[in-house]
Amino acid sequence: xxxxxxxxxxxxxxxxxxxxxxxxxxxxxxxxxxxxxxxxxxxxxxxxxxxxxxxxxxxxxxxxxxxxxxxxxxxxxx
Amino acid sequence: xxxxxxxxxxxxxxxxxxxxxxxxxxxxxxxxxxxxxxxxxxxxxxxxxxxxxxxxxxxxxxxxxxxxxxxxxxxxxxxxxxxxxxxxxxxxxxxxxxxxxxxxxxxxxxxxxxxxxxxxxxxxxxxxxxxxxxxxxxxxxxxxxxxxxxxxxxxxxxxxxxxxxxxxxxxxxxxxxxxxxxxxxxxxxxxxxxxxxxxxxxxxxxx
Numbered sequence: 001x002x003x004x005x006x007x008x009x010x011x012x013x014x015x016x017x018x019x020x021x022x023x024x025x026x027x028x029x030x031x032x033x034x035x036x037x038x039x040x041x042x043x044x045x046x047x048x049x050x051x052x053x054x055x056x057x058x059x060x061x062x063x064x065x066x067x068x069x070x071x072x073x074x075x076x077x078x
Numbered sequence: 079x080x081x082x083x084x085x086x087x088x089x090x091x092x093x094x095x096x097x098x099x100x101x102x103x104x105x106x107x108x109x110x111x112x113x114x115x116x117x118x119x120x121x122x123x124x125x126x127x128x129x130x131x132x133x134x135x136x137x138x139x140x141x142x143x144x145x146x147x148x149x150x151x152x153x154x155x156x157x158x159x160x161x162x163x164x165x166x167x168x169x170x171x172x173x174x175x176x177x178x179x180x181x182x183x184x185x186x187x188x189x190x191x192x193x194x195x196x197x198x199x200x201x202x203x204x205x206x207x208x209x210x211x212x213x214x215x216x217x218x219x220x221x222x223x224x225x226x227x228x229x230x231x232x233x234x235x236x237x238x239x240x241x242x243x244x245x246x247x248x249x250x251x252x253x254x255x256x257x258x259x260x261x262x263x264x265x266x267x268x269x270x271x272x273x274x275x276x277x278x279x280x281x282x283x284x285x
Contacts, residue, residue, distance in 0.1 A: 010135075013245040014127070014252075020221060021260065022109065025267065030102050031210065040203060044161070046211045047271040062272050066150070069261065072246045073146040075137035 127248040134237065135247045139254030146261055153262040154269030161270035 028043055035042040051058040128136045225242055232241030240248070250257045 010240045010245060010248060013240060013242075014249050017242060017245045018249060018260065020225075021264070024218070024221065025263065026102070026106050026109070028214065028267070030106065031214065033102055035210075038203065040206075041211075043211055043214060044271055048161075051272055058272055062268075065265075065268055069146060069150050069265075072243060073137075073250060073261075074143040075247070 127251040135240075135244050136251045137247045139250045139252070139257070141250075141254040141258050146258055149258055149262045150265040153265035154272075157266040157269030157271075160266075 032042045032044055130136060229241045229243065232239050232244075237244060246257075
């Protein structure tokens with residue numbers, strides 16, 4: 001695949017990437033709402049309990065997310 | 079032997095949650111329909127963003143990069159405050175609306191432990207909840223692995239095809255406002271989960 005074709009193929013990527021992020025958020029939010037309505041333990045409660053039990057992993061996950069934001073959006077100009 | 083009394087569910091909260099679920103479902107259907115119709119009726123252009131002479135996307139859009147950092151931090155803090163309200167209508171007076179660990183009021187009696195499931199249906203519901211959480215974790219990790227494999231493949235082949243980093247920068251170049259909004263939403267959710275408040279009122283981890 002040439003560079004020009006790679007750029008042309010990116011038109012599908014710029015649709016798929018936000019769609020995946022959006023539907024992950026939507027799915028988790030919908031599941032949390034259903035769990036709360038059914039009085040089951042919501043996903044957020046499971047994750048909060050996990051972060052209480054494994055604080056070092058909490059720092060690693062938070063650091064990974066911060067590094068991703070910095071990597072994506074703060075590239076210095078050439 | 080009588081079963082332990084269960085806390086009655088307030089009618090107002092039940093009605094609110096029903097509307098919330100209905101609104102979320104309708105919003106999801108609208109999103110799916112918009113994506114499908116938009117993709118086939120109005121396909122994206124061949125070059126969705128500005129590229130450099132090396133056929134790489136420009137890394138900046140309308141929004142300054144430092145604003146992304148500020149929005150991410152502010153949204154994470156807002157998520158933490160939302161999930162651990164100290165007072166107000168979402169706080170201790172209506173703990174059934176809290177998604178997370180409810181905080182007891184000062185001087186109040188410690189919250190009673192939830193009654194153990196007595197009926198077969200309640201036991202099945204508890205198991206189903208745990209299975210759903212495990213399935214969600216598996217699905218999240220599967221998507222993360224697929225993304226990492228694709229990223230590695232793209233970087234290992236001289237950015238051909240574009241790695242996810244390039245795709246995100248391309249999206250930021252062509253739609254900066256939307257990108258910073260989604261970044262704030264994701265940071266809000268992560269902040270509400272990770273920046274918890276423990277029983278002594280301290281935030282953050284202990285390690």
